[in-house]
Amino acid sequence: MPLDSNSTDPRELVIIGAGIIGVALAEQLQHRGHQVTLVDRDSPGRGCSYGNAGHFATDVVLPLANMKTILSVPKLLLDPLGPLSIRWGYFPKVLPWLLRFAAAAAPANVEKSCQHLRALNGRSIESYDRLLGRTGLTDLMTKRGALTVYERPDSVDRNQATVDLLREYGVEIESLSGDEVRALEPALGKGVVGGLFFPRTAHTANPYRLVTALADRFQNSGGEILQGEVVGLQQTADAMDVRLSSGRSIRSRRLVIATGAWSKVFAEQLGYKVPLDTERGYHLMLPQPGTNISRPLVSFERSFVMTPMEEGLRLAGTVELGGLDAEPNFARADILFDHAQSLLPDISNTGAHRWMGLRPSLPDSLPVLGIAPHHPRVAFAFGHQHLGLTQAAITAELLADELEGKAPEIDLSPFSIKRFQ
Structure with missing residues (x-):
């Protein structure tokens, strides 16, 4: 109509x-x-x-x-502040969603x-x-691409199948050495051994x-x-x-x-009927980060992203399954600074503030x-x-x-x- x-x-x-x-x-x-x-x-x-x-x-x-996600779930759930967590009191409610998630894999x-x-x-x-x-x-969209960074040499091989699949689907990806990554983002520490550049983001x-x-x-x-x-x-x-x-x-x-x-x-x-649930996501905003990056940086091993913003540096990521009503667990936001410090040695959390949002996920x-x-x-x-x-x-x-x-x-x-x- x-x-x-x-x-x-x-x-x-x-x-x-x-x-x-x-x-x-x-x-x-x-x-x-x-x-x-x-x-x-x-x-x-x-x-x-x-x-x-x-x-x-x-x-x-x-x-x-x-299947890569499914196979990694048991290990991920052992760390309460890791990339994925479940509020166990919510588990019976989210179980039907998880079963559909497994079938979708x-x-x-x-x-x-x-x-x-x-x-x-x-x-x-x-x-x-x-x-x-x-x-x-137009000033609200910056086209400098994005980086995924590796801290372990074996991560290159562990991620290669995913990189190949993304390329099959037309995603443009450039493989970089640690020095090439730091040439783009000098604030990164020596612990970064390589990475991927996504120029079309x-x-x-x-x-x-x-x-x-x-x-x-x-x-x-x-x-x-x-x-x-x-x-x-x-x-x-x-x-x-x-x-x-x-x-x-x-x-x-x-x-x-x-x-x-x-x-x-x-x-x-x-x-x-729709199997909609929420992935609770957290961010930590650093208004005085003490260091600068020019594009989003994603950590392959730590599964979080850092994005430069007008108000400072935003650290975001992780998934928590706990429904719409549970109180935030802001330790999941705080842990992001520890991760970021491993990548950006000069980073500061002075004046940091935390936030939790609810992603609508099927x-x-x-x-x-x-x-x-x-x-x-x-x-x-x-x-x-x-x-x-x-x-x-x-x-x-x-x-x-x-x-x-x-x-x-x-x-x-x-x-x-x-x-x-």
Whole structure:
């Protein structure tokens, strides 16, 4: 059902969720001439979009669910502050997700996910060029590539199969010696013995400012942003009603659910079961790092990333499975400084502050995108896991095409919620 751009009452289109996905989609639809309302319980960008690593990780085309990950899980879980941990009280709830994750690691499933992730990521930078170009925000994307660094000589061989696979899927990678890595990033210590350079990636120096600047331009161009907690959805004969906790109800001809890790409850209200859970991610922000790098640095052995930002140096990473409600374990943020100190000898944590966010993750590492099978007035855009920032602009273009009744550049059927029904 194409959008009706002449409709004023009820609203033409409401997007629930003002993170990077929702805001990028709102801007895209507005750019095409539609009237859009954004609704979120918080101000734009205050959720997962606030504290991500700022890395447009176009090289990440291998799903998290793969046999290498599965085989490493027992060892990883022995370290409570390692790259992966599970809140054991949450284990019974996350077990169905873990079983689906294991099934997604079958080679045939991994190959399909690689193809679909590559389809999105391969168009990511170009779509951001269009988005940031027309909004005057090109300064918020820096194209200096990214580095993965090795501290152990045997890591080169251990990672070679993955490197070969990434190259098969079109990811451009340059292998570097330790000295060549330090020529790019002189702050790195002598413990770095080699690395990989990914020239087709990029980063933003302020992911929160990216979202808020886009939201400001959307609002200044006539878009509406409402702050309120959505508590229910109801379909009527010719619209969708969005009920807020205040008692207010917003009626819209079309509705997009882009609420990240909270999207499951809204999908369920409409009768769709989706195995969405959250990977709790932490960052440590160093406002006075005492050292400088010029691009994202990923540690192969330690599984975390360091990104230079306007506010200092951000250390981010690790995965914790513990649901939406558990209190943060900020020791998982603090440990990132110890890791960073092994790579950047002159680093300082003076004034450091910690943050925890909730990544919306599905077992096959693919987002849910597209119009709902049984609710033509509803569309989904959630579950981008670690790649929400990377895939936001291309998601907006593809979903806007489908909402307008056009054939998207990429077939969205592999991302449909139907795959879980």
